[in-house]
Amino acid sequence: MYLEPVRRRRLPGEDRSAGMRLAILATAVLLLFAVLVFRLWFLQILSGDQFAAQADNQRLRTVLIQAPRGVIYDRNGSPLVTNRAGLSVGILPMDLRSPETVIPHLAAVLGIPAEDIRAKLDTAGQDEYRVVTIRQDVPENPVVSYLLEHSLEFPGVRVEKSYLREYPNKILATHILGYVGEASYEDLQKEQFQTLKGGAVIGKDGVEAVHDSMLRGVVGTRTVEVDAAGVPKRVIQENQPTPGSNLVLTIDSGLQAVARAAVVDGIARAHADGFVNSYAGVIVALDPRSGEILAMTSYPDYDPSLWVGGMSTETYQNLIDPAQHNPLFDRATKGLYPAASTFKPFVAATALRSDLIDWTQIFSDPGTFTRDQQVWRDWLLQGHGDVNLVQALAESCDVYFYNLGSRFYDLKGPVLQDGLREFGFGQRTGIDLPGEYPGQVPDSEWKKKNGKTEIDRIWKPGDDINLSIGQGDLLVTPLQLAIALAAIANGGDILVPRVARQITDASGNVTKQIETEVKSHVDIGAEDLDAIRRGLKMVTSDPTGTAYGAFRGFPIAVAGKTGTAQKKPGDDYAWFMGYAPADAPEILVVALIEQGGHGSSIAAPAVRKVLEAYFRTESSGPAQVEVTE
């Protein structure tokens, strides 16, 4: 019965119902198919592009190929900073799976805290497709081999070849060379780094920073296709990196080493003399004809390879500990000190140029100078007697210059200061190193602004008087002093000092030669200049000269000036500056020993050491020099 045909046994009212029901069912099925087709249309035709892009994003990775950084040479072609190949470990956030297990595991293998890794990933920001470097300079055995062997346990972890800086001479010209490091977020906002991406290595200090765009080269890229596990399958495209240009410095590494040793020796002498607070010093040696820096050392310094691979917090804390006396700080361009007697030649020059005096004029020095019931003493208690300009310089007569200061005051205007500024004091020299300080030359305006009390804001005769012997609120850098003296040596040109000599390409061809630059000129009469020079020459050649003892037996004539600066509450600072040969200067050296005591006994011998090395003389100075100034 159940097999009876539909036609025969139909329930009332349901005519051909099966047929109608089939039609309804068919319509429903048709609708379902229509939905599918429309959805396909939506996805494939309307939205196809954006999904295709997503598919590409997943499977393509662009890896940066680091370019080797340019090598830095000294003027003779001896390498100061080179590259070595290293391995760095990074994480590609996009491929990182189960971070809760992978990150601690990786931290254990690398020997760094897991929070450091997480912090780095967080600061990397939104870009999931770029590798975040976790640790540079990872040893191949055992770390890298382990990571490669167990790569399945570290999804998203990448080992990449990178170039790391190497310093063949270890600690030499540290502050000049500077160091490199990963660009920070703030760095990347700066104009010169706009083209760089996160993780790029840039120069952070010294010539590495100043000439970074030449040194860094251009990164290459490699686009690879990866599968869902992030495993690279094939290389789609590759652009080779362009190596950075090399940099040739004006520095002579031999002389640089001697200069550093001379500072260390100077500090030792100071300790021997009872000046036990001496820990730091500077030597600047340049060519007064061109402004090329032959040697410049700031002590204490440190080993720049500490920065390679990232400096640990511990090491950094150690370096900035006050007990270390600031090895990171470049005292040559940033150290601010009162010039003391080394200032006298420039005060004299200003006095002559403003027709305040003439060099033959005699002043009497009984040991003190009095004005308005105030008394200023000479360093030599009994005074120097009657002296002219030449003798005043040779013997470093304070009272002579107190007189000048007093006269300058009576001119009622910043005549002295303007003249000093013409020698470059109170401004940056413009050297091609970062962060130079301008120092300060105080005048009445300055005092008005900076004086703490009512009385302090008034410019008094004592201020000009103190300024004339290089004390008071005067602050100069050793580099400024060198440039100013160079003007005396070369006839009045204020040069722009520099450490860079040439840029060369990878094959050694010179692509850029850096020329001498004259910033300005100090007009000084020939006779006046000659008088000053004679005075400076007598400092070392005449028995009355303050550096006579220090330079006894030196075969080449040296023109220079001692200085002993008071900088309370510390001990006196020892200065000496000089150039040689006195009549045709080739080299000019400035030495400062912080809290070293007397310029004549501590700083002058240091300068002599440098000159001996430069001129390759057989003689060496006396072990102990008697104190004059």
Place this chain on the structure above:
Amino acid sequence: MSRYLGSLDWVLLAATAGLVCFGLAMIYSATHADLTASSPTQYVWAQSLGLMIGVVALVVLSLIDFTWFARLGRYLYWMNIGLLALTLVIGSERMGARRWISLPFFDVQTSEIGKVLLVLALAAFLAEGVELRGSLRFVLKAVIYVAFPATLIFLQPDLGTALVFVAIFVCMVLVWSIRWSHLALLAGAAVAAATLVLRVFPRTFGIELLRPYQLQRLTVFVNPGQDTSDAAYQLSQSKIAVASGMFTGKGFMQGTQTHLNFLPAHHTDFIFSVIAEELGFVGSLVLLLLFAVVLWRAFRIASLSKTLHGTLIAAGAIGVLAFQVFVNVGMTLGIMPVTGLPLPFISFGSNSLMVFLILVGLLQSVHVHSRTALYGGRLKGDPYGQMAA
């Protein structure tokens, strides 16, 4: 013999053959580079094995008279129940579900066979009760008739196939001419039940009838953006694969989503994504067209059948086919939740392929025997001799 051949529905056979070949080709593309396979053609061979058995079954079924099954309805039903119960007890557990009974040379997925058995059993049941169409009691009996095996399947757990059973039921009672009011009642009850299961039970009584992963699949479907779980990943990769195919696809065997392993289950549940990625909009339409042809022929066979029984069998086949195509393709396109339902004829899985070939065989049988005059056979007991050619 030639009469027999002449009475087969060749269009249906052609479309079926087209789908099967399509499937083999796509399985090859999806698996030839599979690192875990012993050879590039391992999966293709495995599928071919199922194909051969299915083809044999198809031929056999098209030869026999399907009305036979009408008498066997009861036995088929209890055999189904028995197999399903057995699966729950001795079935091998894989990935947290018992769906297979492992025999020495192959595995039997009882829920797949269950589809065929249910179609046949229910067709007999409904045809037998043809006069009780107006009776709610009978309708409820039918509901229980289906609910019993469906529940056994749900307990495996296999929600997807359980829902296929629902689809079979709906299609068949619709064509059986259930009263609209009864159908509405059942629909309402279904909605109420769903609400109970998904909302009321968990929140008020703390009873979770659905497993967490099942719930997750439903929530990801509703809210794809927020989730980073595996279900969401699958869904997103599938959409990327489909959409990146664009108009003409990336080319046969050139799908990056597939070959770089971004798309999981690319030879089974998500094989349509491979088709969409490699053959594009054009290829996808061709595939859907083939399915449409098969369904069209099934509808035609349903209407040509002179007995309700035959029509019901055809309706059941339509239900399985249409439901699975829509759910599987819809899933890959992101408009249906992720289920384990394979794409008929295409997805890798010999059980599924065999079952759909069997269904085609049954359709052929219905087609052949609706022209019994041609065939010349007569069954005892009944006068439908007036089956004129």
